[in-house]
Amino acid sequence: MEVIELLKELLKFRSITPDDDGAMNYITLLMSEFDAKLLDINGVKNLILSKKFGDGLNLCFAGHIDVVPPGDGWSSDPFEPEQKDGYIYARGAQDMKSGVAAILQACKDAREFDGSLTIILTSDEEGDGIYGTKEALKYLKDNNSLPDFAIVAEPTSTNKIGDMIKIGRRGSINGVIKVNGIQGHAAYPSKCINPIHQASAVLANFAGYDMDAGSRYFDPSKIVITDIRGGMEVCNVTPSELKIMFNIRNSDLTSYEDVKQYCEHIFNGLDYELTLKESSKPFLTDADSKIVTNLIDSINRICGVRPELSTTGGTSDARYFAAFGVPVVEFGVVNDRIHALNERVSIDEVAKLYEVFSDLIRYFK
Structure with missing residues (x-):
């Protein structure tokens, strides 16, 4: 499965904040059908990928390529992904290279969309975030290219893929x-x-x-x-x-x-x-927003569940989209080992996340 192989490649980059370790160049080559803009600001890499299919809405997918330091005591090399018993073990497997892989593969495979697809990736989410996603959004605003809606692929599910999406966050x-x-x-x-x-x-x-x-x-x-x-x-x-x-x-x-x-x-x-x-700052996306209702429908079709709408947890880069007036949600794999030793992600969850994003692109209206 292409998305799994892509995830394994992304996990090999020692992209400890704010160093992308070359991941952005790899992704730019991978997504050659997309227009690419790399913003290198004070050592932080921000990659904006865009592709216009039609004159409709601009849908944005966002995430971060950087990870926290692995620490000592791993059962395997944290930057050499190990596949075992239906899981992939590596630093960033859940937070959030699985989400990035699903975004990239879904957008790469998209052939029809009534509008434009944008991808924003940063190498400074786990750090201060000062020169990351916020700067990418400033660039898009200055060029009249802010997205109409956004989804950040942070790990949000609790017990199984699709059981929770975040429609806001506390400040x-x-x-x-x-x-x-x-x-x-x-x-x-x-x-x-x-x-x-x-x-x-x-x-x-x-x-x-x-x-x-x-x-x-x-x-x-x-x-x-x-x-x-x-x-x-x-x-x-x-x-x-x-x-x-x-x-x-x-x-x-x-x-x-x-x-x-x-x-x-x-x-x-x-x-x-x-x-x-x-x-x-706190933010809340309207539960009746297009991004919320369409994502719920895609999750229901692919995962067979209706997600809980939540605002729990800490902060994420979704707050920057909200600050620019872009309705935003977060959805990703199960969050149970982020920042922990022997971080891992379920292969089945990654596959379903890719399918949800592909379905969202296909039926977004």
């Missing part, structure tokens, strides 16, 4: 609150300002607080404290400051400004400093 806001005090001897508390005592009076209304009630597709945006530290780990000196670190995976019902205002409300009256950083 992520990291915060640090530093409560200032005056250090002193524990025997003379009146001569100190103990930031731990001050913070403890308000933490009950902060730790684990739900910023919203959630919605059909999003859980509540909960404040999760990840670290609290202060003092010198001795029993007779009060600390001069207390640092509280937290994260919020926020829905589209809670914004950066909402979090900032709530922190200011809770810690009002204390001598504190607040630092907030929004690493990604």
